[in-house]
Amino acid sequence: MKAEDFTDPTAHWNTVYRTNTPDALSWTCTQPAVISGWLEQAALKSGQAVLEVGGGHSLLVDLLLERGCGPITVLDLSQTALEQAQIRLGEKGKAVRWQVGDITTTPLERDQYVLWHDRATFHFLTDAAARERYLERVRTAVQRGGHLMLSTFAPDGPEKCSGLPVQRYSAKALLELFTPHFRLRAEKRELHHTPWGAVQPFTCVWLERVSTKDSLE
């Protein structure tokens, strides 16, 4: 995998996507089994807004479209990745809102989303202040009764991804971060196989937004 600039995350990610095909990227996943099963169970209805955080050019948006979910927003630092996803989807991609932005600084409206999905983006937030800004945004933007589906490297997963350090999590550690605003619906360990056959353990959690006194402030 090629990349060049670690000091500018946007430049880094644009270079990664410009200079690598999907089969050269460790996170490429053609069958998101855990999330697929959870989406089935969550049974989202058409009209319920979904935010795919750090979606890159992942196939998750294809799955959401197939399931009739939406409106769908795919947000990512990398314009290059979002353009590649749009080319892949063609006409179908016109139903999606493609937003270039940093999830730790992008303003989000209160109760905007019924589903917030993030695979392998939250774990790049190794800085406590950035992580707190992410948590604030999740608490604000996910409606009561809405869903947060999050996948990060597990405690025995790789220490880096795309050349950048990551924070690895157990399900318990993730739950502690999001409590009391979310409760656990399900957790699963997933062994992701990279396109070249390496195994990367992920922690996946499905959390549900609950009402708390704090969150009504």
Ligand SMILES: C[S@@+](CC[C@H](N)C(=O)[O-])C[C@H]1O[C@@H](n2cnc3c(N)ncnc32)[C@H](O)[C@@H]1O
């Ligand atoms: C490892 S890739 C995972 C992509 C996709 N979720 C998947 O599973 O295939 C991480 C993605 O997060 C994006 N990203 C990293 N930091 C971000 C941030 N602060 N805000 C939004 N996107 C970010 C990157 O551009 C990249 O597309």
